Amino acid sequence: MAKSPHMSRNDFVKGVVGIIGTIMGIVIGLPAIGYILSPALKTQTSDAWIPLGPLENYPVGTPTPFSFTRSKVAGWQKTTNSYGVYVLRKTEADTTVFSNICTHLSCRVIWHEDIAQYVCPCHDGHFAKTGAIVSGPQPRPLDTYENKVEDGNLFIHFVEG
Ligand code: FES
Secondary structure (H helix, E strand, O other): OOOOOOOOHHHHHHHHHHHHHHHHHHHHHHHHHHHHHHHHHEEEEEEEEEEEEHHOOOOOOOOEEEEEEEEEEEOOOOEEEEEEEEEEEOOOOOEEEOOOOOOOOOOEEEEOOOEEEEEEEEEEEEEEOOOOEOOOOOOOOOEEEEEEEEEEEEEEEEEEE
């Protein structure tokens, strides 16, 4: 007896089950692949307002240090960096926040009350209380952060480079 050119009921059922199985595999598998790959595709924003606490914690006229950490995610790698600033309240209402990173080769400057200057220990760079260059190889004054006060609390606008 010659075989019929039409598909048998069994072949039809097998074909339909195969197609449904494939569709279910794709529906279930795509989110899993996305979950596995998502850390590699993530980009963390590095732009934030950092709280420095109550403004009244910072005395007028004396640079006061503050430090904080920021974590950065690049793919599966997470790095945490620490940053330091000096808060200088020139008056009750006028505040400047300086980065403690020397503008020469990025060492950290330290405030010396006895000479009223920030001193960089790497190449003896000196900065005035206002961040201006006093002496040394640094090409520009200390960098500053945009700042604001909300409900008595000080914030700086931090943009990670
Ligand atoms: S790194 Fe500060 S003076 Fe060179």
